[in-house]
Amino acid sequence: MPELPEVETTRRGIAPHLTGRRVRAVVVREPRLRWPVPAALVEGLTGTRIEAVERRAKYLLLRTARGTALLHLGMSGSLRLLKADTPAGKHDHLDLVLDTGHCLRLTDPRRFGAALWCEGDGHDHALLSGLGPEPLSDAFDADHLHTAMHGRKLAVKALIMDAHVVVGVGNIYASESLFLAGIHPQRAAGRIGRARCERLVQAIKQVLTEAIAAGGTTLRDFVGGDGKPGYFAQELRVYGRTGEPCRACGTPIRQITTGQRSTYYCPRCQR
Numbered sequence: 619m620p621e622l623p624e625v626e627t628t629r630r631g632i633a634p635h636l637t638g639r640r641v642r643a644v645v646v647r648e649p650r651l652r653w654p655v656p657a658a659l660v661e662g663l664t665g666t667r668i669e670a671v672e673r674r675a676k677y678l679l680l681r682t683a684r685g686t687a688l689l690h691l692g693m694s695g696s697l698r699l700l701k702a703d704t705p706a707g708k709h710d711h712l713d714l715v716l717d718t719g720h721c722l723r724l725t726d727p728r729r730f731g732a733a734l735w736c737e738g739d740g741h742d743h744a745l746l747s748g749l750g751p752e753p754l755s756d757a758f759d760a761d762h763l764h765t766a767m768h769g770r771k772l773a774v775k776a777l778i779m780d781a782h783v784v785v786g787v788g789n790i791y792a793s794e795s796l797f798l799a800g801i802h803p804q805r806a807a808g809r810i811g812r813a814r815c816e817r818l819v820q821a822i823k824q825v826l827t828e829a830i831a832a833g834g835t836t837l838r839d840f841v842g843g844d845g846k847p848g849y850f851a852q853e854l855r856v857y858g859r860t861g862e863p864c865r866a867c868g869t870p871i872r873q874i875t876t877g878q879r880s881t882y883y884c885p886r887c888q889r
Contacts, residue, residue, distance in 0.1 A: 620691045622753070622786025623829035625676045628697055632722060633671040635699050636680065640667045640717040648711040652692060652732045655712065659735040663687055663714065675749050675785035679740045680714075686740035692730030698723050750784045753822050758784050760816040767807040767815065774810060775803035776877040778822065787822055790857050791829065793882045795821040797856045802888045803881045804874070828853065856882040 641663045649655040662684045670681040680687040689697070702713070702721040712724040712733055724733065736743045751757035766783045767774070775796060778787045787795065796803050798821035801814060832853060855865055860873040864884040874881050
């Protein structure tokens with residue numbers, strides 16, 4: 619599914635086209651997404667101006683004077699900017715028609731995405747209020763991670779994928795970050811000292827920054843807000859490279875299952 623870098627890539631792609639524009643209409647073709655599209659979304663957005671396009675975890679927040687629309691891409695969703703009269707396809711479920719003659723179109727074949735409404739800035743919404751810090755923010759540091767790990771027997775990979783600890787570190791980026799930090803994905807979190815926490819924090823920040831700069835990771839059908847795919851998949855160090863030589867030492871990359879997710883690592887570089 620689209621991870622934090624893909625969502626941030628989408629945000630950066632659509633923000634210049636939405637910020638300051640007025641929503642003329644909201645067209646809901648299929649309200650049955652992960653949660654039903656609420657009538658409040660249509661009422662709240664219609665006729666109002668989008669003041670900012672932000673991101674919290676994997677949610678896009680369209681902020682207006684009336685409230686905030688929360689958009690989530692689910693497992694297969696994408697957002698595109700099109701001319702408003704572009705014919706809709708089978709999986710085109712929602713349009714925000716802008717005063718520019720264009721629309722922001724939500725396409726979601728599996729319908730696991732979401733379009734919700736919140737009065738206020740959105741951060742106090744039930745889906746967002748209990749989340750951990752953003753991984754690229756100053757709030758996510760070695761002290762925070764070491765405290766979250768203290769006494770935990772949980773595998774470190776599962777812990778850094780817990781959105782209550784830090785948001786947006788999905789399966790791909792967890793494997794990549796642990797490789798950079800030299801930490802075995804199944805090591806118990808509580809057995810990792812502060813110095814290694816520091817390396818892991820820096821690795822997470824580096825991997826996510828690289829992925830955002832490259833436009834996200836294309837593995838299946840993700841496209842950014844500009845309709846172009848991400849290219850970070852070309853730079854993956856371990857993810858999806860089972861049996862291929864480690865880029866650092868040449869040892870074949872191994873694949874295991876951790877927390878029901880495919881996990882990739884180098885048995886020599888990661889301890």
